[in-house]
Amino acid sequence: METLCFYLFAALAVVCGFLVVANPFSRNPVASAMFLVLTIAALAGLFVLLHAFFLAAVQILVYAGAVMVLFLFVIMLLDLKEEERRSWRKFGLVGGGVAVALIALLMYAALRQSPLGAAGEPRVEGSTAALGELLFRQYLLPFELVGVLLLVGMVGVIWLSKRAVP
């Protein structure tokens, strides 16, 4: 049952992820956004199979429920026709290829570091107390750094968008 669910969610994630960037039926950004929502939901399903219920709930709550709704909001306010007409560009293809190659390399290296099959005890199953302990003790520095990174991103967006307004 669990294996079946894994393959179901994994296939859903891969297929929907592919349809986000290269949908043969429609070049509509709204369709891409909706497939990204499905991808996120499938990833949440995979988290559940890993017994990381908290991560699954947060994945749905933050990404599918908040981030993607804002995405949709922005996409709907933009001029959609322009995006539908846009064709493949050489630079985009090369840049995308390099990015995919780098990520594949990173994943390969990560997989080599920790061989598959050795199932460990889930460290953050359900209980938020355990997760909080980990985040605010063992991983305090990376956690705070991620917070600063988000703040930098926010300030950057405000600065960039303010400049466009005369």
Added chain:
Amino acid sequence: MEILDQLSSSQQFVLFSALKVAGVFAVLMFIVAYIVLVERKVAAAIQDRVGPNRAGPFGIWQPLADAVKSFLKEDFTPGHVRKVYYWLAPAAVMIPSLVTVAVIPFGSQLGAQRMVIADLNVGVLYTFGIVSLGVYGLVLAGYAANSKYPFIGGLRSSAQMISYEIAMGLSVVPVFLLVGDLNLSRVIAHQAGGWSHWLVFQQPLAFGIFLAAAFAETNRLPFDLPEAEQELAGGYNVEYSSMKFALFFMGEYANMAAAAAMMVTLFFGGWTLPIWGLDQPASSFLGGVLHIGIFLAKLLALMLVFIWVRWMWPRFRYDQLMHLGWKRLLPLALANIVLTATWLWLRA
């Protein structure tokens, strides 16, 4: 009962879960159907009218008549709509509002069965996650209609629901600081043992913010801007007819029931009453039924508040809505978290 004993534990789990799902779904649909009638009757009373009284005594068959009418009307699809989203949107409104109730304990126990469909450890996060998905239905309906007023309704709903979701999420943090667990059954257990243990009396500010945000999340007056008839000719559901329109309508009331159930669980002690020992899990079958009755009574009382507010308040303007959400409720919720955390720290 012999047949039950022959089943393995996993088969029993599947059987009882299916029974609970069917039961909760049936009761929820019944509530949705009849709360519409109650709403029309209450509205009539407030406005000094009679209300529906043609179908049966006091109009009690009105929901049936409405359902038959919805099913028999022509399901018309306008030519200019985006078909896929047009079909998807009503389902995307209805499903999340039905799925949210899965983690809410609606009674203590009947026999050996605990009266909750899924007793998740992260119960409340699950609910908030599903509630946050509800906005897709409205946004997609607005987008699918491919015309101006529904589109504005869809955009309004996405901005409004995102804004109030944050206030809603932050308002319940003090509750969980006090309880120390996200599991809704533990939240109820924490509130057992006296009126003063109810979290509405311990955290009145949190309840106030949650209530205001719940009005916004369910698109009810005073925050029903996504379907403001006078400005938008009906909002996101303008292009819908027949059963698809009825699904939006039922979705609103199912959302209302889910929000009321959430408030009963978080602030009003769930299925418990602090008298006659009703705050402990039931030992007899009759006690179990009584607990479910208590839960339903509280649920209906809160839904009556929703209805009452709708017919007493005018609609907010859009800038007032945003001002209230971001500049009033959000700082209040944050201050409440800091105060509660400080108090718990000093007490420890």
